[in-house]
Amino acid sequence: MLGWSDDRPLAEVLPKKEATALQKAFGYTTCMELLQHTPRAWSRHGSDVLADDAAEGDIITCVGSVLDVSVLQRDRTHITRVTISDGHNRFTASFFNSRWIPRVLTPGMRAMFSGKLNFYRGTPQLQHPDFLVLPGPGEKMAGSGSMKTIALYGDPDELFDDLDHIPIYPARAAMASWRIMAAVRHILATLDPVPEPLGEVPEGLVSLDEAIRGVHFPGPEGPGPHLERLKYNEALTLGLVMALRRLDTLRRDAPPMPPRDDAHRAGLLGALPYELTAGQRDVIDEITRDLEAGEPMSRLLQGEVGSGKTVVSLIAMLQAVDAGHQCALLAPTEVLVAQHARTLTTLLADAGLPVSVVPLTGSMSVPVKRQALLDIVSGQADIVVGTHAIIQDTVEFFDLGLVVVDEQHRFGVEQRARLRSKGRDGMTPHLLVMTATPIPRTIAMTVFGDLAVSTLRELPGGRQPIETFVVPEHRSSWVRRAILRIGEEVVAGRQAYVVCPRIEGPGGVLDVFDILGRGPFRDFHVGYLHGRMPAEEKDLMMRRFASGEVQILVATTVIEVGVDVPNATVMLIRESEMFGVSQLHQLRGRVGRGGHGSLCILHTLAAPDSEAYQRIHAVAETTDGFALAELDLIHRQEGDVLGTSQSGSARTVRLLNLLEDYAIIDRATGDAAALVERHPLLAQRLVLEIDRVDREFLEKS
Template identity: 60%
Template sequence: MLGWRDERELAAVLPAKEAAAITKAFGYTRCWQLLEHYPRTYVRHGSAAHLIDARDGDVVTLYGTVVKQSTRPTRKRTKSGRPLMLTEVFIRDELTRIKATYFGSWYAEKQLTEGARAIFSGKIRHYQGQMQLSQPDFYLVASADGQPREGDLATGSLKKLAAYGELDTVLGNRAMLPVYPATAQVTSWQLMGAIDLVLETLPPIPEPLPAPPAGLPDFDSALRDVHDPKDQDAVDRGLARLKYNEALALALVMAVRRQDTEAQNAPPLPRVEGRQQDQLLRALPFPLTRGQQEVLSEISADISRAHPMSRLLQGEVGSGKTIVALLAMLQAVDNGRQCAMLAPTEVLTVQHARSLTRTLAAAGSTATVVALTGSMPTAVKREALLNIVSGQADIVVGTHALIQDAVEFFDLGLVVVDEQHRFGVEQRDRLRGQGRDGATPHTLVMTATPIPRTIAMTVFGDLAVSTLKELPGGRKPIQSAVVPEANPRWVERAWERIREEVAAGRQAYVVCPRIDDDGGVITVAAWLRATEFKDLHVSVLHGRMKGAEKDEVMADFAAGGIDVLVATTVIEVGVDVPNATVMMIRESENFGVSQLHQLRGRVGRGGHASLCLFHTTAEPGSPAAVRVQAVAETSDGFALADLDLSNRQEGDVLGTSQSGTHRTVKLLNLLTDLPVIEQANADAENLARRDRGLAERLTADIGEDDREFLDKT
């Protein structure tokens, strides 16, 4: 909570039974945890407008007037043999009419007569297209005849609310009722009563910042207004301040981290005229795009300085990130330093090593490339390690094996991390600690998964960001089409298109969501060999194969010896076979948006027209089918990144969904809150430079799980 927490134990503030129930349901033991259990919506003047999007099983609240009631026998019998009575109560508020049903409840029949006004709380269910409340608890606000009530007429969960005082007192003075995420054991009403008591016994909270942000309330007012607002304006202002606090906490962590990086020393690697970087630039068979030139200039300037570069290079699939990285590495080599390139898979490591070696040889470069993977034969690995420690290897490409204790560099100047989301900061830091004489190597991390700006400013806020959007010359757009399993003609036409591409001398991928079982790589490959592709060379590639076996298959595919490669997502990252022009992704609804975009990028890497077929078994019109169709309709990775973000919760995006009972980000919306994030980032930079101690104190309450995640981004 940005430098403040109410550390009181719940059991010391709440009634013992209530505290125990909340701890059992949510894991909360301290008051600050309960105060961060924010309302999911509000009921104003008893409005049922919040029910519009309710789903079966949601616990909801409704304040309305009984307009009709009827009781009739059902076919079911009680233990005494009498018919079980069903009471149907029709409730209306300003906008909505909803039915509540009670089985065998003489009390509901007696109290909920026409004209009675009550608050209802229960689970929603839909029956024959109509929304209903089944056996909801109720609190009678006014009886049908308007007579004074004797005591609190409440049932179930609302009766439990009486643990916090008389219901008239607890509910009567509220203009808006908060509706909390609840469980069957602990209802929204109980949470409201518990939070009320915590706030009532809490002294005013000191403002944690030197002054409240411009246009926003102080922290104490914001927290109280979110839980007990007087009107919608109070809700909006309170939420705006709490969102700002969340954004500022993340931004301060990153600002402090940037300061720490700036305080380190790095080997200056200025551009050297007429050496190997220039040699490669002159020898390239195609000119760099304007975007590549700009990014290379940014990187070149960064690594020329005596402070370590920390830069993220994001670019569309096929936008030419690897050649930019190679040119940057040659600038380091021109200064007599070594480079390390960290790749997420052995397949990609071997491919990078071959591709870099081939490119350098074609340019007449003398720079040497060495590969290092965990599955290498002992003798080969020993030779690679010797070349690395002696300085004979200029560029080392490796998997996680690169960050093992046995690997020592002679003089490491630049670290390149391909597909950064596969590695954590602590893994990168293992390489950054390999600099000579205490110097920190420069770091360039790359991703082909476009990152929305809000994510770049929060999760990757400690990195400078460069972006490549345009494709190099000769690349043609990839056509995409959805192939529903329910349409056999389309499925047959898809297999036919693959046969046509192979007949034209091209190659194809078929991607499956699993290795075994129905629809897996093994089954699909066997079926294709026996049916659709009897005369073609069909091979398989998946994660259970040994490294040497995978390398052999990929080398055979790259050489044109395999017509159709049936694979899992092991081909998702970096696999580059220009002659592959068609891909079918089986059961594409099982893949995420960014993953589908990444897979599609494995074709269209040469100058040939290419096609990606999204096979799906999803029901037409379902969210999964709509998602697949959206990917098929756009090749703009940044638009798809926003789509991906809109389909995910912030906890998922920030990696904190599984971080126990506390998450730093609970209110901030990474799709719509860009202005808040921008303001927080600017303020965090100024505050961290002006008062480093305050910046550290304000982020001291960020949980270890959240810090661990931020270290892994």
């Protein structure tokens, strides 16, 4: 937790049995870890709380009023069934061979129940749950299971004394919510006042000490103010890391690259066969000013699929080449490397510019790779296009001045930094990162806060709209019509993609290629492409498709980004529910790149009433990538968006909601920038105190 930590071992503060049980249930060994296990809900004065979003099989804790207690005898099994209401819904708790239950649980009582959730005819059920009767004034506490463990902390009847809200914790089968509550209350009772890490309490917020205590046991004000402060701390953590990165970048030197009117950059601008959009011109001006300065450029260029990012990046690279420097273009796949190398070479050749473009990938043959490395280290290569292979220590540049990273979300900060360290004479190369996945404002601030942001919203002239349709598998006539529609486009001289979610098995690339090639498309030239093919085979297939020799390409998402075949006008995405919102939008952007109207067909196996089906329909209804980015954030876990699934920890962001907490993030981002400017040493100290795993997450996001 930013600026403070409680590193006391649980075994030194709690009864040994409870410390061992908490470690077994959650892996916790310190008081800080348990204090960060925040409640999922709070029961006001024993009011009812049911886990509405719980799934079958989850261990849940809920609060309700006992409506009815019935006893059944089946053979030798004595069953007690308790009907409970949370004020809105009803659920049942069943107990087996526990004849004492009716004496303890009686109609009108309120109690907490903890157990595994099942459903019977739509009614939630708990089988043989632990329970704890919530005592009224002057009443004794009663319960089952882990009731005995509460007594380890003292008088169980005092557990609920003076509580305005009862915390309901995420629990485990062997660790009920009230057992966690007893442990947390004991830790807080032994905790010294928490010092304010920022020196003074931020205006309008509670102190950190109040927040840590109040998020577990709030007073009449409820948990809101305490959650807000803890969320602010999380956002401030991210903001400080980004602000310190910006400061570190500004302190470095970069090679100045003033534009020239008599060199390659001007030559390309004068030879383009189309007019740049106003957005492209604005972004080029921003990049030009950055490259002229003696400080390293750190800029993110986001733009819709097909908005013209590649030509903007080439103009920037030529400004670097004109100043006598090399450029590196980092792409996530070998297919995209080959595509970029061809596109850049064609643009330069058409403009009559003698600029050398050298591809470099890990699967190149030894002689070809050796020659590429020689061209790079000698300075013969002006622009190097490669996968992460160009990050390796064996790759040495003669004078690297600009790094361009395509599809930023495929690479981490660590990879960018390694490539950026290859500058000459202590100079830091300029950095331009690009993404066709528009970034919601909160993500831009928290993950890309060290980068200036440029946005391309317009599409170049000549781009045609893409119609999108959803085709459910159970509508067999629609599926047949989709296949016929692809054939009509090919007969008309166009080309098509068929995208599959896997390589092998039913519905995979090889299976679909075989079925289509022998069946409805037997009179067409059908090819296939997937990531396990050798690099030379992938490159050959893309060249055959780009030339029109292959009319229908069955592929995995290896064609998701960067592939540019203007004659492709139709795409069928099989089992589209297997892909994310942004991924579907990226795939769809592979068609509609020429002067012809285009079509995207989203095939799905999802049930019409499912969330996945609704998500697919939302993609079909709009081609606005920025709107879809917000939708993607709704449907994805925030940890995935932030990159925590790669680093294995989501511990830096536990409470912050990237959809709902924009105001908190916005404030914390500004406060972090001001703190770094006023007190950089304090900011560095606060960041250094972040947990080691959290630091790794922040460095790799």
